[in-house]
Structures are given as C-alpha cells and as structure tokens.
Amino acid sequence: TDYFLAHVPDGQEATILAGELAEGGWVHPRLALERWRAGHETIAAPILWTLIALAEGGDDLAARLAEAPRRAAAPARRIELKWGIVLHPMKTRPLPPATHTNAYLVGESEMALIDPGSGEAEELESLFELIDALRADGRRPRIILLTHDHPDHLGGLEAVRARYRLPVAAHAETARHVRVDLVLKDGDWIPLVPGAGDWNLRALHTPGHARGHLCFLHPRTRSLFTGDHIPGGGGTVIIDPPEGDMSAYLRSLERLLSEPVETLFPGHGAPQGAAERRIRGLIRHRLEREAQVAQALTPEPASLRELVARAYTDTPPALWGYAERSLLAHLIKLEAEGRAQRAGEGWRRP
Template sequence: MALEFDTAFEPSYGRPVEAAPGVLRLTVENPSPFTFHGTNTYLVGGGALAVVDPGPDDKAHLAAILDAAGGRPISHIFVSHTHRDHSPLAARLKAQTGAQILAQGPHRAARPLRIGELNPLDASADTDFEPDVALADGDLVEGDGWALRAVHTPGHAANHTAFALEGTGILFSADHVMAWSTTIVAPPDGAMADYMASLDKLLARDDHLFLPGHGGPVISPKTFMRGLKAHRKMRERAIVERLSAGDNTIAEIVKSIYRDTDPRLHGAAGLSVLAHMEDLIGRNVVAAEGDPAIDSVYRLK
C-alpha cells in the first residue's frame, strides 16, 4: 500500500486555528528537519480548558496559549511524551494557571543502556519532567465538557501516549502518527517492536481523525497507518537485502537505502536502522557481533 504524505500545512505562528469543533491548534515557531514547521499545542474545551502538549520552553508560545484561552481557566495539561519540543513548557504553564500535569510518566529509555553506550537523543530528553498524575493505559480524565482517554503508544518514546477525545472520534496522536512524515524510532529512546505493536493498537480503534504533534491532521488514519506499516516492512526488507548483498554495517546500509534522504537526517536514519536491527535480532532473523549498536557488524542468521 502506497504511503502518501501531506506536507501542505500553514503553521499560523502565534494564532489559534480551529482544528476541530472545540479544539484549537497553536504551532510553536520551532521548525526543523525533525519538527517540520513546529510543535502543535492543542486547547480543548469551551469552558475550563485542557492543553495537550504545551511544547518547548518558549515565552512567546506561553503567551500565545494564555491569549488563546481568552480568560478561560486551564485546568489540565496533558503531555504525550518527554521530548524537549513537547513537554518543558508544562512547568511554566502550571505556574501561571495552577493546572494539573498529566502524562504516562517521567522520561525513560525503552531499554537499559548497555555498558559504554550513550543515548544519542539525551539532548532531546526532558529529564526534569515529572507529572502530577501518572496515567495508566485507558485512564479517562473528565473536565469541563470534555473527556480525554490515555492510549499508551510506545515506540517513538517509551512513555509516548496518545489522547482520545471521547465521543468525537478524534485522537491526539502526537509523534506516533503524523501526516507529513514517518516517525523517528531511535534506540534506546524508542523501540521498533513497540512502535509496530502501537500501530496495531491504534488500527483496532475506531478514530476517524488524528491531530498530530507536527503538521496537519491525518484524515484517513486507518489507511495511513496501513501505509506506515507497509513502509516499515519495506525498510525491513531493504535492510535484509543489503545484509544479503554483503553490507554488514549500519553506515553502509544507510548510504544505500537512504541515498535520497536529506543528509541532515542520516544520523536519525542510522538510528532507525538500528531499531530495525534490534527487532530483527529479537525475531532471530539477524545476529550481531556483540550487542547491537550503531557501529556493530551484523549478519543474517
């Protein structure tokens, strides 16, 4: 199934945009190859509001959130995961509003670090984050005319959680499913096996609109997620083919299968290949000399 991305998006920095009935979107001006035009923050409700993903520690964005609230109280702050483009502003927003911060939990890796291993994404991790309320999978939080259900979706990050707006068919999918691009899955922050299982979990739901952490909405989520699964399986086949052809390092594989990718993303591509390698090793398809790492030597079993 072909995967078609939608990159038509107007960020409207500093101005709220109606993303759905009762949902406003604000986009932070933090564009990059990894964040597209910037991080999306959502304001939910008509009375006391919920804020989903306040974003990076940005004073202008904090002011924009408070302005968009228009004097309405903010009672809850939901955080999808603890990357620095999503969670750090929660503390300032709580200080301004008294709102409760809710998330799956503090930052953690998807697996323990191996001896001598460094987390290449440490700079992007908000290790200071601590929620007021730790949300279990399926927890329902009710507010002033809205109710959000936590849907744990590990893969991009170990503590990644989507939030379903009950009774609407809308899911705040954060970085797990985005219309503009595939999701970075980079060990030890994330895990490919978790990511694929989370896709299956969302495919089993009946949501009809995803509002993601970057870019515009995913308007046919089931079709798009089937495309994402097919894309990951295609990458997996390409990795196996390169191993069969004699490429036995991640650097060689990236050079071949990501030759048309922006070179600035080759580091992330290497981590994505590592995520696939860990998954393939777990399924007894591939072996590594020692622990799987970005510079390890790999072979088919």
C-alpha cells in the same frame, strides 16, 4: 492554496477529486457551521471563516471575506478545526524537517492543554493570549497533558503550570523525568465538563518513539492527539534506540486500528483525516523498510553507515545520520526474530 467564491445556476451537481476527498455535496453555510459545532465536521480555518461570512448574509460579502484573516486573529489567533479543539503551533527545535510543535486546547468550559512545547518568551506570550481569550469566552484550562518527555513537547510546561496553577498528567515513564501530579496508564480517562457533548479524553499508551508515549483519544469526535507517534503529512518519526523500539512502535500502530479514530491531530505538521489509511500506510512503510534492511544484510559484517546506504536509497544522504537511528531499531527487531546478527560493531545475516 487558492479558494474561489462563485455564484452557480440551480441544479448543479457536486463532484469530488477521487483519492483526495471521501465525499462531496452542497450544504447551507449555517448547516455546515451547526455540524462543526456539534463535532461532526473538521473545517480548515480559511473555509471556516468563509462559511461564517456566508452565514452572515450577502451584503458586503467580498469585504467581509477579505476581513477573515483579521477576524481569525482577534483578540488572539484561533485555529479551531473542530469545535472545542484549538490548535496552537509553537516554534520549537524538533528534529528536521519540523520547525513547530502543536499545542492543543481541548474542551469547552473545561479544557485540557496538550503539549505546551516552547519555553521561548514570545511563543509563551502567544499561547497565554490564546488561553486568556478563551477564558473570556468561558473556556478555562483545567489540566496539562503530556504525550512524552521530549523537550520540544514540554518546553513551556513550567511557565504554564505556574501561570495557571494547573495539574500535570503523564505516563509513569514520563514522570521519571518531569514532575507530574497525576500518573496515567493505558485506558485511563481524563474527565472534562461536557458542553455541546462529552469531552472526556482517554489515554492510550503507545510506546515506540518513547517508552512512556501517550496518545489521547476523544471518542465522540473520533479525534486522536498523536504527539510524535504519528506525524502530520506523509512523513515518519525517528525510532531511536534504546528508548525507541520498532517492535513496540508497530504494535502501537496496530492497536490504533481498533480504536474509533477518524481525524489525527499530530504534534508536528497539519491534522489529517482518513486516519485508518494513514495508520495502515505507516505500518506498510515500516515493513517495507524492514524488508529492505533485511535484504541489505550479507554474511559479511557491515557497519550502520554501510547499511544505511544500501537500505535508504530513497533518503537524501544529508539525513542518513537520522536514518541510522531507525535502521538500528529495525536491526534490533530483526535480531530478536533471528534474522540479523551483531558482529562486533557491524551487523550481518545469520
């Protein structure tokens, strides 16, 4: 992405790209930063550091703008899209096409660390540098929160627990696989000391991808930390039976529509706004896929391999092995509704 800085005459009117932006207008850099610190705005890192440079004045502006990448990485790389919400991507081994898992540090004087995903020494050292830099600013971690028990979301758990002596909180299903200090259920609050405003987080049980999957909601900033429930970008997550459950996944998506969510902070990929549009899009996609799966069934039994070729024509064949798992989840849902029937190793229309 290219960014341009231009001096324009007085009286110019701001316009927006329909479909990409919700609204637009002129704003003084200092006012924009005040709104960011109050939690009212989400600002991408390049724009944030541009606003900081502009707020500092016009002298040597070009040179200070060029210094933004170095300033953003000193003393540790800090991606703070909302004030008090620091994203830290860690190289992990998730399912393709993802290559990283996002850890998040949420709060001010007290922070919750969500999903320290990598146990690799270099990745951990980078996370420790960030945490120690935040501690120097008076912001210390208080608790580790886990969205679920998959390895790419807790690979660094024991190293972080040992270094900072932090308690770990997760759902009871996650606690069957990982040692936790606090079991969370749907609706539980995780209290954090207030700063610019309230920082308490609420746990939302969102099964579907994993039985014990939790999302964490920060109501004041309308931010939802989604783990694997909602990936970044326009992609979808694999629903892999028996732990994965398509009916539960759709119910979990539906319940999020009643929550005060504006910005999604996923476990993989970039954060995004327009949360309701994204959630409704995922529901629509799953139901459209379900219709394709139902249409692919015939009175004659067919294997998963045969059905995936019929129902996933828009998916590259190299990914059909992964698609088969979500296909099976759709078939199990259809079976429960009386719309699909097992026939030995295959599936058919009843």
